[in-house]
Amino acid sequence: MLSPLVQTPLFGITLTLVTYELASCVYRRWPLALLNPVIVTAACIILFLSLLDIPYAQYAAGGDILLFLLGPAVVALGLPLYQRRAEIISRLLPTLCAVSAGAVASIVSATGILLLFGSDTGLILSMAPKSVTTPIAIGISEKIGGIVPLTAAIVVVTGCFGGMVGPTFCRLLGIRDPFAMGLAMGTAAHGLGTGRMLEIDRFGGAMAGLSIGLNGVITAAIIPIFVALLP
Amino acid sequence: MxxxxxxxxxxxxxxxxxxxxxxxxxxxxxxxxxxxxxxxxxxxxxxxxxxxxxxxxxxNLSLLFVPAGVGVMVYADLIARHWLALSVAASLSTLIVLAVTGWSAQYLARKGGK
Structure with missing residues (x-):
């Protein structure tokens, strides 16, 4: 009786919004990194779907509509960039250098660690674009011969982890300037790092948004060099 | 709106x-x-x-990533097979990127007289 209802977008969207709202209440009450609302919500929904034996595709009827809104949300990042343009232009060179350094560090460390584990090439290539935003990472993975669905999963996990521990880790390292923290969050954890950064500081969030695009372009450009160097 | x-x-x-x-x-x-x-x-x-x-x-940017997070369940088998290598590489590498980007941005911005 209920199964036709589960296939409508109403199910996926409502389930996501209600769970997220509850998870946010919990997070406001106990603001622990482990209780990050995105992770708690995703974990609860996975559990719920598995227990009731509802396939992911039926949830996706609604989930895809929320995912679609990521597109205009990325466009909207142009507004905070415009509002803080004077500060950005005065720091253009440090921005480009820092994001480039982060892009190289990401590719080298991710592939290097997997090499130490003795992982096979398919896995390494899928991991290489891990810090880049989902749509760009998928394109890169496809181009260099990675496993595309695996790359998509790694990118989301990386973003969740970076968004969760990023601000605390940055403060531990003495990175407190919203400009530097924003670039670090956007370069390491793309949209999820940016979302977290926007909650902390508006300007930092705008810098994180800028570094999503920059990191994507830089990684796409330099990754073939590193792939050629792989044993 | x-x-x-x-x-x-x-x-x-x-x-x-x-x-x-x-x-x-x-x-x-x-x-x-x-x-x-x-x-x-x-x-x-x-x-x-x-x-x-x-x-x-x-x-509400973070909310929009929830469906992609749920999507991980589709690749659960593949991830389970390589979970140790993948989780160490993803987490350690993320910390390295945070440190490299954050430190160089802060250092360069200060050097630039800001």
């Missing part, structure tokens, strides 16, 4: 067309972001046209 949403979606669409046409390795939304910046700078759009829609999307 509606005008803002129309502008955001319209610019994403223009971005998608441009990236496909010029075969750029970028998502259309990132190009749309740059177009919005350019349009505001050139005075084609006014801030209050896009403000409400942009605020709504940006203040």
């Amino acid at each position: 509606l005008r803002g949403m129309a502008i955001l979606l319209g610019l994403q669409l223009v971005g998608e067309v441009l990236t496909r046409w010029l075969e750029m390795p970028l998502p259309g939304s990132v190009v749309g972001m740059l177009l919005l910046l350019a349009g505001l700078r050139a005075g084609i759009f006014r801030v209050d046209w896009v403000k409400d829609a942009a605020e709504l999307l940006l203040s």
Whole structure:
């Protein structure tokens, strides 16, 4: 009786919004990194779907509509960039250098660690674009011969982890300037790092948004060099 | 709100067309972001046209990633087989990127007299 209802977008969207709202209440009450609302919500929904034996595709009827809104949300990042343009232009060179350094560090460390584990090439290539935003990472993975669905999963996990521990880790390292923290969050954890950064500081969030695009372009450009160097 | 949403979606669409046409390795939304910046700078759009829609999307950005997070369940087998290597590489590498980017940005910004 209920199964036709589960296939409508109403199910996926409502389930996501209600769970997220509850998870946010919990997070406001106990603001622990482990209780990050995105992770708690995703974990609860996975559990719920598995227990009731509802396939992911039926949830996706609604989930895809929320995912679609990521597109205009990325466009909207142009507004905070415009509002803080004077500060950005005065720091253009440090921005480009820092994001480039982060892009190289990401590719080298991710592939290097997997090499130490003795992982096979398919896995390494899928991991290489891990810090880049989902749509760009998928394109890169496809181009260099990675496993595309695996790359998509790694990118989301990386973003969740970076968004969760990023601000605390940055403060531990003495990175407190919203400009530097924003670039670090956007370069390491793309949209999820940016979302977290926007909650902390508006300007930092705008810098994180800028570094999503920059990191994507830089990684796409330099990754073939590193792939050629792989044993 | 509606005008803002129309502008955001319209610019994403223009971005998608441009990236496909010029075969750029970028998502259309990132190009749309740059177009919005350019349009505001050139005075084609006014801030209050896009403000409400942009605020709504940006203040709830994290929520929009939840479905992608749920999507991980589809690849559970593949991830379970390589979970140790994948989780060590993803977490350690993320910390390294945070440190490298954050430190160099802070150092360079200070050196630049800011």
